[in-house]
Amino acid sequence: MLITSYSPKVLGDTLIAITARDEASQRSERQGDIVQIKGKSGQLLGYNFFNASKILSDLGNNDGQVFLSAEQVAALNAAITAAGFTDELELDETPKFVIGVVTEFKAHPDSDHLHVAQVDLGNGLVKQIVCGAPNAALGQHAVAALPGAMMPDGKLIWPGALRGVDSYGMLCSARELGLPNAPQKRGILVLPDSVPAGTPFDFDKAEAFLAANQD
CATH class of the missing domain: 3.30.1940.10 (YtpR-like)
Structure with missing residues (x-):
């Protein structure tokens, strides 16, 4: 990484x-x-x-x-x-913001607002992500920030746990992604079903999509 x-x-x-x-x-x-x-x-x-x-x-x-x-x-x-150091850096070109498809969606066992989602990240990779967005649902195509991602506010994403349940990354809102004119309310950015799992997230295209779909 x-x-x-x-x-x-x-x-x-x-x-x-x-x-x-x-x-x-x-x-x-x-x-x-x-x-x-x-x-x-x-x-x-x-x-x-x-x-x-x-x-x-x-x-x-x-x-x-x-x-x-x-x-x-x-x-x-x-x-x-x-400088005399022996530990070198390794190039990492793996996309850290990708389209994830929610394939399973259950209530969190220790929360009244969190949900546990199984998310298809493409190429056969399915990971568990805990999500608290009120609009999250089964079947949605959303932006997943994976371990190693740096959010626009500088926050780094690592594997972790929310209230005792493992979570691999996060599902993002337009505001968290720093998109211009993002709605200032909670809720993940839901993308068209035509965008397949594993597609690297394109911030420029998302900005245009958001502008075209404002309420």
């Missing part, structure tokens, strides 16, 4: 690379402009690259999540090696 973000207005010329979920106990080591963060077990959690534009001159005006190319990851790994 690789999640990268660059927000020069907030953090200056610093690229954040996250490879695993934060741990309560972690340690960091700095060599030059690179800080390596590891968990107590020794698992790599990520790197901070200060003066990042010296390594990646094409970061441009990015502000938020950055989707790196293979060449950019290779450049970061070269800098990591030059």
Whole structure:
């Protein structure tokens, strides 16, 4: 997994690379402009690259999540090696926002408003997602944010549990996806049935769809 973000207005010329979920106990080591963060077990959690534009001159005006190319990851790994670290970054091009189809929908055993959905994410992958949206229902095609996704507000999505029930990601509302003119109310964004499970979510097309289907 690789999640990268660059927000020069907030953090200056610093690229954040996250490879695993934060741990309560972690340690960091700095060599030059690179800080390596590891968990107590020794698992790599990520790197901070200060003066990042010296390594990646094409970061441009990015502000938020950055989707790196293979060449950019290779450049970061070269800098990591030059700094004396041995844990390299791995390119991750797996879509983190995809269309999911709700194939099973049951009440949560310990909640009066949550539901437990089995969601077809395409390519034979079906995962359980706990959802609290009042409009969620069986058969819907919705946007699933999968582990490794960074939401527009900066929140990272990891596997977890809601009131004791495992949940792999989340089903998203238009507001949570940061779509312009999104309804300011609870409820997942329901897409046409013609969009198959596993289709990478296209934010631009969704914006147009939302504009055309406003009440």
